[in-house]
Amino acid sequence: MDPALGFDQLKALRQQSVHPIVAIGGITEQNIKSVLATGADGISSISMILGSNNIIRTVQAVRALY
Numbered sequence: 001m002d003p004a005l006g007f008d009q010l011k012a013l014r015q016q017s018v019h020p021i022v023a024i025g026g027i028t029e030q031n032i033k034s035v036l037a038t039g040a041d042g043i044s045s046i047s048m049i050l051g052s053n054n055i056i057r058t059v060q061a062v063r064a065l066y
Contacts, residue, residue: 007034020041021041022041022042023035023038023040023044024045025044027048029058032045036065043062
């Protein structure tokens with residue numbers, strides 16, 4: 001199985017699994033809302049946070065989505 005899933009596959013996985021789903025990798029400020037719209041329980045995006053010009057603002061923006 002390819003570890004990289006698109007939004008449709010992630011959504012299908014969410015519907016099939018009773019376990020929490022955490023999306024990892026490729027998550028940006030531009031696509032995070034789409035990732036969460038799949039039903040993922042959480043995200044892990046180290047690059048988005050550490051690559052930010054304003055880490056505090058980025059973390060606050062992500063927290064506001066929950």
